[in-house]
Amino acid sequence: xxxxxxxxxxxxxxxxxxxxxxxxxxxxxxxxxxxxxxxxxxxxxxxxxxxxxxxxxxxxxxxxxxxxxxxxxxxxxxxxxxxxxxxxxxxxxxxxxxxxxxxxxx
Numbered sequence: 001x002x003x004x005x006x007x008x009x010x011x012x013x014x015x016x017x018x019x020x021x022x023x024x025x026x027x028x029x030x031x032x033x034x035x036x037x038x039x040x041x042x043x044x045x046x047x048x049x050x051x052x053x054x055x056x057x058x059x060x061x062x063x064x065x066x067x068x069x070x071x072x073x074x075x076x077x078x079x080x081x082x083x084x085x086x087x088x089x090x091x092x093x094x095x096x097x098x099x100x101x102x103x104x105x106x
Contacts, residue, residue, distance in 0.1 A: 044103040057090035
């Protein structure tokens with residue numbers, strides 16, 4: 001790839017690509033939260049995506065109580081879906097890695 005005769009600097013990265021509705025279904029089953037909707041946590045336009053890099057099962061101490069509340073049907077007291085993905089990885093539900101969540105409701 002060249003821009004004005006110069007190569008475009010880039011890297012190659014591998015992602016797990018998932019559709020938001022599949023992630024919704026998995027989280028709804030795993031946490032018994034039929035009310036969960038990815039787009040409520042990560043507002044997104046149609047035909048967009050969200051990246052979550054470095055999912056390795058490491059949950060911030062600040063998110064632990066929020067995740068317990070979320071699993072108990074309350075809260076959550078955290079922002080974004082990242083802590084849920086980290087918790088799912090920690091529990092072996094998803095493999096570690098980088099995730100790209102596609103939002104497309106057409």
